[in-house]
Amino acid sequence: AVTVVGRPGAGVRLAGCCTPVPLDDITGFAVRGGVVTVHRTECAAVARMAGAGRAEVDVSWGDTTGCRVTLVAESFGRPHLLADLTEAMALEGAEIVSATVEPPTEQRVRHTYTVQLPDAGHLPTLMRAMRNVPGVYDVGRAQHHAQA
Incomplete structure (x- = not known):
């Protein structure tokens, strides 16, 4: 691409x-x-x-159809949070390729999702939908430590 x-x-x-x-x-x-x-x-x-x-x-x-991205969601722990978050993602057309949920630390939970989107233009809408889930306070792109 x-x-x-x-x-x-x-x-x-x-x-x-x-x-x-x-x-x-x-x-x-x-x-x-x-x-x-x-x-x-x-x-x-x-x-x-x-x-x-x-x-x-x-x-x-080149062609921007089909986009795979890794997102990190920070949230406060609560019952049914995982179900609500993945449902919001599915409603935006995101196909979850992989998911990791870290154990809660001081009632805070970090979720990492790699998703496939129909096209890159859906990314801002997906991130907004994830932020709108009650308990989620931040969603961002995964960043890895760079090596030159």
Whole structure:
């Protein structure tokens, strides 16, 4: 789904540190073997690599249908929360690929979901629907520690 400008057929890998999805602003960096790693432009790794003198590669999104993203929901524990949250996600057309619910800490629960969406344009609506579930106080994209 990513096109590398001026390099037809170049291999592409989406960075695990910032998990870019269609419609994010993106940039790329060439790595070993001519593969281009694609990052969100606001990723901390981009600033580090640019600061180290690595040249950015122009990349753009192609077809944005079918989008997989990992989301983290922070909530207060309560009965039926998991059922309510997954129902809200299903009503927005999200197919849950994987889910992890960490044990409560001080009545707070962290849920991590990897979901498949029909297209990237559904992401803001899905996140809003998740935030509207009683007890959920934050929903965001999963962030992993970047390595340059």
